Amino acid sequence: MQKIKLGILGGGGDSLIGVLHRVASFINDNYELTGAVFNPNWEENIGFAEELGIPTNRIYKDFDTLIEEELKLPKEERIQVCSILTPNFLHFPMAKKLMENGFHVICEKPMTNTYEEAKILADLQREKGVVFGLTHTYTGYPMVRQMRHMIANGELGKIQKVDVRYYQGWINPIIHDKEKRSSIWRLDPEKAGISCCMGDIGTHAFNMVEYTTGLRVEKLLADLNYLYEDNKMDIDGNIMLHIEGGVRGILRSSQIATGEENGLAIAIYGSKKALKWEQENPNRLKVMSDSEPMQIYTPGHAYLSEFSLDGTKLPPGHPEGIFDSMANIYLGVARAIRNQNPRSGEYPTVIDGVRGLNFIESAVKSQKDGNVWVELDKQD
C-alpha cells in the first residue's frame, strides 16, 4: 500500500510532542515523513532533519513556503496531510490555510485559541471535506475504546454518574515563588489564552467524558483556583457537569496536585455496570456491577470488542503505551484519508475541538460570573 505523505509543522529539536507524533506516524506503516518545517530558525530546521536522517529537499523555511512549493508538485507526490505541532496561537491560521488548499490536517490540542476560531475551522472542514484529526491522545488506548464500545452497546445500562479527574503537579514548584510564576508563559494570559489548567488538561478530561459516554455535556458550573492574587490563570479547579439525559458529572483538574504525574482517570457508573480506568496504568479496565465480582479487562483478549482489539498489536501481557495510543489515532486518520470508513471514534475530529473550546470558555465564564451554571452549545 502506498504510504501517506506526511508533513510536520513544528516538533523539532527536543520537542516531546515531536517525538510522539513522529513515532506514532511510523508505527502502523501508514505514513512517510515527506516534508517539514520543524523550526522557524533555518539552521535548526535543517539540522534537525539531518539529525533524523531524512532527505532535506522538502524541508521548507516556513509554513507559507511549504504550502506554495507543495502545490507546485504533481498531486501524487504532494504532501497529503500536515501535523500541526506549533505553539497554540498558530494552530488556527495554519489549519485554516491547509484546509483551504486541500490538505488534510492533524492538529494538536487546544485546536485554537478561541471558540470562535474553532467554529470557523469546523465550518471549513465541512465545506472542504478534508480529514481533520485532533490528537486527544488518550482516546487511542484500547481500554478507552472498550469503554466507548461497552457504553454504546448498552452494557452499562443508563449512565447515571460520571467522575473524571486530571491531576498533575508540575506547577507546584513554580507557583509559590512570585518571580517564577510571573515568568512562565503558561501563566501569562497574553501568551497562553484565557485558561491554564482547564485549557491544557481539563479539556482532555472533558473530551474523555464525551468520548466514552457518547453523551454531550449540557451545562457546567466551575470553581477555579488561582492560589495567588497576582496569578491570573487557573491552575486547579472543580467543575460540575450536567450531561444530557439527566446524567450528573464532576470534573476535577489540577496542575498543583503535588507529586501527581499525569493522573487522568475516569469512573462511569451506569444502572447495570460501571467502568473505571486510569491513564497511568492504561492496560487495565475495571468492570463493576452490583452483584458480580469486579472484573479486570486487559488488552488483546477475545472477550473485547473488535474496536479495542484493533488497537493492540501484541498478545496480552505485552504492555503497549502512549505511543501506541497515538499511533491508533494516526491509523484512524490514515483510514479516513484512504476512505476506508474508520469507525466512529477512531480519531477525534474538528467537532471535538469545537467542544473543547466551548468547554474552556464556559468554565472561565462560570468562574467570572460567580460560580454559576453556563450552558454549552449543541454542536451538530
Next chain:
Amino acid sequence: MQKIKLGILGGGGDSLIGVLHRVASFINDNYELTGAVFNPNWEENIGFAEELGIPTNRIYKDFDTLIEEELKLPKEERIQVCSILTPNFLHFPMAKKLMENGFHVICEKPMTNTYEEAKILADLQREKGVVFGLTHTYTGYPMVRQMRHMIANGELGKIQKVDVRYYQGWINPIIHDKEKRSSIWRLDPEKAGISCCMGDIGTHAFNMVEYTTGLRVEKLLADLNYLYEDNKMDIDGNIMLHIEGGVRGILRSSQIATGEENGLAIAIYGSKKALKWEQENPNRLKVMSDSEPMQIYTPGHAYLSEFSLDGTKLPPGHPEGIFDSMANIYLGVARAIRNQNPRSGEYPTVIDGVRGLNFIESAVKSQKDGNVWVELDKQD
C-alpha cells in the same frame, strides 16, 4: 485497672453496628458490658443477652428504666458510659437524658436529626463536663491519624487542595424500581431526615476533611442528584468546598456508584507534600512530593508518629481492620473518662457532630436554592 462499665442501647440481634461496637469495646480491655437495652421487644432483648452469654440482671425493658435503675445503684457499680446505637431519631433524646443524668455518651452518627438538636447537645456536654464520643469510625485508623499528625506538624506545607470521595453502590439495585424506592426507609424523608447520601456518608467524608487537615470548611456549593422525580432524597452528589485559608476542596459522595463497596478515599495536596488514602485498603498511606519517589507508609513502623503507632497492636504486615479502628476510638473515650489526657483527635467529639449536621443542612439548602454557596457556622 478497673474496667469501665458500659451500657448499650440498641444493637441487638443481627445488628452490624452492634457487633462493631461490642467488639471494639472489648479489644483494648477497657470496658465491661454491664447493662443494655438491646431491643424494645423484651423477648428479643433478653434473648440476645442470653445468646451473648452475659448476665441478664441489668438488661432493662426500656431506656427510661435503665436510667432510673442505674441511678439507684451506688456510683461505683453504676454504668458509666452508654453507647447509643438506636435508630437516628432516638439519638438526640437519649444523649440528652444521659448527659443530664451524668452519664458519658458514645453516639453513632448522625448525632442528631437536626443542626438545632446538635447544638443543644454541644451546649449540654460543655455544661455537664461529661465525655461525648461520636463514632466517626474511620478516624481511628492508624494511617488516618498519621495524616492528621503530618499535616499538623507542617510536613505538607500549606494545604492547597483537598479531594474526598465516598462512593457506595447499594442503592443502585433499588432506585430504578419505583416500588422498591418508595418503600425503603432511607429514602423516606419522614423517617430518614432531610438527606440520604450526604447525611449518611457525605458527612463521613466531610469529617475526614476537617479531621485530617485541622481546617474548617467555610462554605459549600452542592449539586445533589435524585435520579427520579418522585425520589425526594439525595442519593448522590458533588459538593464544592471553600476551606479556611483559601483552600479549595471537592467532596463527592454516592450511593448509586454501581459496584462500589465502601469507597471512602481522600487526597490532600500541600505546597510541600501530598497524601492519599483509601478506606478499603486502610493500611497504606501514599506520601508524595514534587521531586522524590512516592513513599508507601504502612502501620507499625518507627518512622510513624506516636499517635499513629498507638493505634496498632501487631507488627507491620499483620493487617488490622475496621474493628481495630473503632477500638482505637473506644480507647480514646476510655482515656477521657479516666482523665488520662487523650490526644486531640483520639475520638471525635460532640463538636464533630455539630459540624456534621451543619454540613448536611447546608448541602440541602445549597441544592434547594439553586446550587449556590452556603456558609457554614464557625463553631468554637
Next chain:
Amino acid sequence: MQKIKLGILGGGGDSLIGVLHRVASFINDNYELTGAVFNPNWEENIGFAEELGIPTNRIYKDFDTLIEEELKLPKEERIQVCSILTPNFLHFPMAKKLMENGFHVICEKPMTNTYEEAKILADLQREKGVVFGLTHTYTGYPMVRQMRHMIANGELGKIQKVDVRYYQGWINPIIHDKEKRSSIWRLDPEKAGISCCMGDIGTHAFNMVEYTTGLRVEKLLADLNYLYEDNKMDIDGNIMLHIEGGVRGILRSSQIATGEENGLAIAIYGSKKALKWEQENPNRLKVMSDSEPMQIYTPGHAYLSEFSLDGTKLPPGHPEGIFDSMANIYLGVARAIRNQNPRSGEYPTVIDGVRGLNFIESAVKSQKDGNVWVELDKQD
C-alpha cells in the same frame, strides 16, 4: 448461650500473641477468660490480670497449680479449654498434660519441638477425644476459606502447580553483625530447635498449601540458606514440593528478604482456573482463567461460599483483618467444643501440627543430605 470457660497460659505483658488470642476469643462472644498463668513471675502475672481488669482469684502461680486447682472445681465451673502461648518448648508438656486431664487445647505453632512429640500429641488427642485447635491464623481469613471451598468444589479443575511464598525481612538487620546474630535466641539451636525460617514461617506456607488444596505433600527437596558459616540456623530457603496427584509446588520462605513485612502469598493453578492471594491484602482474591477477565473476589458477597461468608461480620468494603481471622478459628474451636459440627477446615487440628513438624524435619534433612528428595509420612 453459656460462654466457654477459657484459660490462658503465657501471653502476658506486651506479648503480641497474647493480644491476638485474647481479642480473638472475645470477638464472637463465645469465650470468657476464666483463669490464667500469664507469667511465671507472680507479680507480673497478677499485675497483668489487674491491668486487664479481670478477677484474680483464678490466676495461678504455675501451670501445674492451674490443673490441680481447676480439677477440684465442679465440672460446670471448670476451665474447658486452655490456650498455650508459652515458649515453644513448653507446648508439648502442657498440651499433653491438659489433654490427659480432659481439657480441650488451643495451641500456638509450632505445636512441638519435634515430629516425635507431635505424633504423641496426635495419638493422645485421638484417644481422649478432646478438641485440639492449632492456630494457623491465616486459615481463618474468609478469602482463604473461599480458596479451599472452590478447590474442593472442583472449580479449579485438576490442580497442576502451587507456588507459595512467605517473606519477611526482620532478621536482615541482625544477621550481618556477628555479635547480634550470635545472641538472638531464634538463631540458637539450643533454644529454637533445628530450624529458624522453615520452623517459624515456612511451616505456615506449607500449611497453606495443604489447607487450600486439600492435597498432601509427598516429598520435598530443600535448599536452605544460612548466609554465614557460624550461623547454624536457616534464615531463608527454597523448597521444591511434589504433591499427591503429580502436582508440582515451590515453597519460598525468608527472614532476610529486606523490607518485606509479613509477605505470605499463594498462587494455585488448576486446569480450569487459578487463584492468587496475599496475606497483606487479605480481602482480595484473584480468580483467573484462560479466557475470561480476571475477577476480584472480596468478602461478604452472595457469590461466595457459605464457609467464606461465615467468617465475615460486616458488609463488603469494611475491612476485617487478622484479629477477625484468628477469631474465626476460635469460633471453629468453640463449635467443636459444643459439638456443633464445625466444617472441615474451620480450625487447624493436631494433624496439621504433625504435618508441620514432619515438614520441618524433612526440610532440614534434605539440606543436610545435600539437597535431595525426602519423603513425608502419610498421616491419616
Next chain:
Amino acid sequence: MQKIKLGILGGGGDSLIGVLHRVASFINDNYELTGAVFNPNWEENIGFAEELGIPTNRIYKDFDTLIEEELKLPKEERIQVCSILTPNFLHFPMAKKLMENGFHVICEKPMTNTYEEAKILADLQREKGVVFGLTHTYTGYPMVRQMRHMIANGELGKIQKVDVRYYQGWINPIIHDKEKRSSIWRLDPEKAGISCCMGDIGTHAFNMVEYTTGLRVEKLLADLNYLYEDNKMDIDGNIMLHIEGGVRGILRSSQIATGEENGLAIAIYGSKKALKWEQENPNRLKVMSDSEPMQIYTPGHAYLSEFSLDGTKLPPGHPEGIFDSMANIYLGVARAIRNQNPRSGEYPTVIDGVRGLNFIESAVKSQKDGNVWVELDKQD
C-alpha cells in the same frame, strides 16, 4: 545523521515479532529498513513489502541471495545490520554467515538451538569484531536499567537472595487434550529443541537475574514439569540457583499457569535494600529497606540514573511500553555500530546468548539426572 541500513530476515505477514522489531527500529530515528527476506514464499514476501509501502528492489528471494547481492553494492549503500526473526533453527546458520561476511547482527532469542552453536557464534563475533545484539527485550525497560544501575552502584549492599518468575498460561488450553498437545510444534522436540518452557521463557528469567545483578549463576538444580507422560517437553518448572558470592536464587517458570499473561517478575534482596519489578506494570519499581517506607520509582525523574533516563522519551506519567523497551535495545546496537561507546547493558550481547543456552541445557540435564546440581560454565 546517516541512518543505519537495516535488513530484516523473517517477520513478514502477521508476525508479532516482525511488528515489534520494525517499530523498535523506527522509534529513535536510527535505522532505515533497506532490504529484507520477509518470507520464503516470494509472493508473500514481495506482497508484504508492498503492504508496508517500502521499495521492493531490495526484497530478496532468499537469505543467500540477500548476502550475495548486498555484497555487490558499494559499502556505503550496503545493509549494515540484519535482524534475524526466522524460526529458531535458522538463527545459527544465518548469524554465522552474516558475521562471516562482515554484517552486524540483531538476533531473536534463543540465539541458537544448542550451547555448542552458541559458543561458535561467540567466538566468531570476537574474531570478526562485528556488533551482535540479542533481543532480550525486557532489559530495555528504564526500570530494569535502573535496577542494574543501583546494584552496580552498591545501593543494595551485598545481594543475598534473588527470586525470579516468568509465568504464562497459554499452553494450559492445549496440554489437556492429547491430540492438541501432540500437534503443536512447541511441544515437538524435533522442531523446538530440548526444552519448551525453560528454552522459551525461563531463559528470559535467567537473563534478567544476571543482567540486573551483574552476577553469574554458578550452578542450578531443576525440577521440570511435563504433566503427561506422552509430553516430552517441559511446560513448567522450578530451578534453584547458586549464584556467585554465595547468593541463593530461585527461578520459577510456567506456561500452564492458568490465566497468567506474560508474568515476568523479579525480586532482589540485598543487605541494604531490595528491589521488586513486574513486566506487566513495567513503569513501577519498588525500592525497599529495613526501616524506611517503601518507595515507588517511576520513569523520567531526576532521581533516576542517567542510564535509566536515557531510555525514556516522555515526562513522568506518560506510559511507555514494550515497543519502547525494544527500541532502547535497538538504540544501543546503533550506538555500538556507530562506535559511540554504548554503556554496558545497553544491549544484550552474544555472551548473553551463550549463557542462555548453557542454562537451558543445564536445566534439562539436571532434570534427566534426577534433580541434581549442574554447574554452568564460566564464560569470560
